[in-house]
Amino acid sequence: MLVFPKIEIKMPALSSTMTTGKIVKWNKNIGDYVNLGDIIMTVESDKADMDVEAFDEGFLRVKRLEDGCEANVGDVLGVLTTEENENMDEKKYNDGDINKTENEIKVLNPDKDKSEQIIKEDIHFVKKHINDDVNEEKIFIPFIKCKKKKAKINKWLKNENDFVKKNDLLLYVEDDKSTIEVESPYSGIIKKLLVKEGQFVDLDKEVAIISITEEKDNEKEKIEEPFKNKEDEEINRDNILIHYINKIKKSEEGRKFLKNLSEQEEKTLEERLKLNYEKYNKISNDLFRSSESTKDYVLKEKENESQYEMVLPSASELMRQNKLNPKDITNRKTPNRITYEDVDAFLNGHKNNSTNVTYCEKPKVETIEYGDPKTVDMTNIQKSIKNNMMLTLTVPVFRVTHLIKTNELLKLYEKVKQKISMSVIINKCVSSVLLNHPLIYSTYIDKDNGKILYNKDVNIGNALGLPDSLLTPVLKKVDKKDIYTLANEWKILVEKGKNGLLSSNDMTGSNFYISNLGMFNTYQSDAILPKISSCIFSIGTNIGSIDNLEDLKIQKGMMMTLTCVHRHIYGSHAAAFMYRFIKFF
Numbered sequence: 001m002l003v004f005p006k007i008e009i010k011m012p013a014l015s016s017t018m019t020t021g022k023i024v025k026w027n028k029n030i031g032d033y034v035n036l037g038d039i040i041m042t043v044e045s046d047k048a049d050m051d052v053e054a055f056d057e058g059f060l061r062v063k064r065l066e067d068g069c070e071a072n073v074g075d076v077l078g079v080l081t082t083e084e085n086e087n088m089d090e091k092k093y094n095d096g097d098i099n100k101t102e103n104e105i106k107v108l109n110p111d112k113d114k115s116e117q118i119i120k121e122d123i124h125f126v127k128k129h130i131n132d133d134v135n136e137e138k139i140f141i142p143f144i145k146c147k148k149k150k151a152k153i154n155k156w157l158k159n160e161n162d163f164v165k166k167n168d169l170l171l172y173v174e175d176d177k178s179t180i181e182v183e184s185p186y187s188g189i190i191k192k193l194l195v196k197e198g199q200f201v202d203l204d205k206e207v208a209i210i211s212i213t214e215e216k217d218n219e220k221e222k223i224e225e226p227f228k229n230k231e232d233e234e235i236n237r238d239n240i241l242i243h244y245i246n247k248i249k250k251s252e253e254g255r256k257f258l259k260n261l262s263e264q265e266e267k268t269l270e271e272r273l274k275l276n277y278e279k280y281n282k283i284s285n286d287l288f289r290s291s292e293s294t295k296d297y298v299l300k301e302k303e304n305e306s307q308y309e310m311v312l313p314s315a316s317e318l319m320r321q322n323k324l325n326p327k328d329i330t331n332r333k334t335p336n337r338i339t340y341e342d343v344d345a346f347l348n349g350h351k352n353n354s355t356n357v358t359y360c361e362k363p364k365v366e367t368i369e370y371g372d373p374k375t376v377d378m379t380n381i382q383k384s385i386k387n388n389m390m391l392t393l394t395v396p397v398f399r400v401t402h403l404i405k406t407n408e409l410l411k412l413y414e415k416v417k418q419k420i421s422m423s424v425i426i427n428k429c430v431s432s433v434l435l436n437h438p439l440i441y442s443t444y445i446d447k448d449n450g451k452i453l454y455n456k457d458v459n460i461g462n463a464l465g466l467p468d469s470l471l472t473p474v475l476k477k478v479d480k481k482d483i484y485t486l487a488n489e490w491k492i493l494v495e496k497g498k499n500g501l502l503s504s505n506d507m508t509g510s511n512f513y514i515s516n517l518g519m520f521n522t523y524q525s526d527a528i529l530p531k532i533s534s535c536i537f538s539i540g541t542n543i544g545s546i547d548n549l550e551d552l553k554i555q556k557g558m559m560m561t562l563t564c565v566h567r568h569i570y571g572s573h574a575a576a577f578m579y580r581f582i583k584f585f
Helices: 090-107 116-133 217-228 240-248 252-259 263-275 277-286 291-303 313-321 340-347 349-353 380-394 407-416 422-434 483-498 571-584
Strands: 007-010 020-026 039-044 049-053 058-063 070-072 076-081 135-140 150-156 169-174 179-183 188-193 200-202 206-212 397-405 443-445 451-453 460-462 464-466 469-471 512-516 535-548 553-565
Touching: 169 206, 240 252, 240 263, 313 340, 340 349, 380 469, 397 571, 407 422, 407 553, 422 460, 422 483, 422 512, 422 571, 464 483, 553 571
Parallel strands: 460 512, 512 535
Antiparallel strands: 007 076, 020 039, 020 070, 039 049, 058 076, 135 206, 150 169, 150 200, 169 179, 188 206, 397 553, 443 451, 464 469, 535 553
């Protein structure tokens, strides 16, 4: 119950025939400011998925229903407030929950023969359970040594009203020297984030408040006891409500759903259950399923996937016009549901694949049990790599290898390794030396007996190995950017590569390549020169060597191999580059 002025967000009528709608996705989180005209959510009507704009402004304070829930037209879905820091009246809110629980038990208990005394006992136990659920604890930053006695909140990994398990990562904290991962000491729901990202906080101040849930077995048994005798009864119109609530209250999500039901929603739920009790008789075991039954549910769902497919009317009409069936539509946004956009994307699939910006597919890793022979098709990326490598067989190349001392490099790396990777440092060093050897990062053009293109910028492609693919994201204009900018760009490229989101623009334009296998403890490697390339630099791991036998001075070093095309680049050019690179290091 809110004690401050509020603006209700209601389910809109998106068509003349729409009576109910389903929330596909909220586009705003609790605490976000909503401007007039912002897309606040996506709703599935009886015709298609449609974006819903906000007709008012304010801070989103309450979500009555989460993603995937259905509601009647006109039902309240959320609440906006005009002030960011206005709080809820905790006492009235809790009293409202308890009163709601009393009404809930009355509605969900149609057994008229049950005595009044038993009903009071049921209410007593549910009240006790709710009060136990709202225990709050404060989250503090763990003890760290810091000169300023303050720490910076680098990034929150959870938002307000998110559920977090004990020992899950909650946030990143930055002190004078490093970034620290902070785990949640409790399981529960994040009620309030007291410090925003980028702000500093005293080490003895709390940063968040969490509502913890401590369920005791004996209390759970008492709460479930009133419904135990209904567990194995045959479901009919009279007892469907008891059966339904008995199933969903076994999980945390189910109990939260019941707790947030309004009086009108309770009546609507009761009417729908009684009208459709035969259907709910079959699927009520799966509603708000507990974690123990998740595995079995997924297996059953896969076996019966075709039996529960939902095809929206607009999608059905488009499929009929193009003589398609549901099995043909494999690129669905939502499992077991086919929308007009899914069918349209399927029909335009070949056109999308021919556009200039192409995205690399996320590798699908085939797991094969040991001892079982199995043949699998190569992915499109693997086929492309194979074809490109075959084209290099006719290209003349030569290699130059040096042991490059890295003592000073390692000292630098120890100072900045929290923010900058070794790959980025090597890229910046290579670009600095390449500026004095423009021929090394030039491009050979196989036209009119050969031409040499001297490039303006140093663009370095770096080999990125994934389980069954090899990508080469490109750091562009390395010679003109500072090392911190390059570190941020490389981090983004690696993340996009792991998630299959690298575009063609991210992987083209390179005029020099680096293959760094040092992190795998590789001593030395000889890389294959990509087509239309002049040089590729192969880097091994750090090894120890004796620099002065008499003084037993030990130096660290890397074996580095430069592979060059033997068309316009000769041994003297490669040797001169390596000599300058050694001095630079």
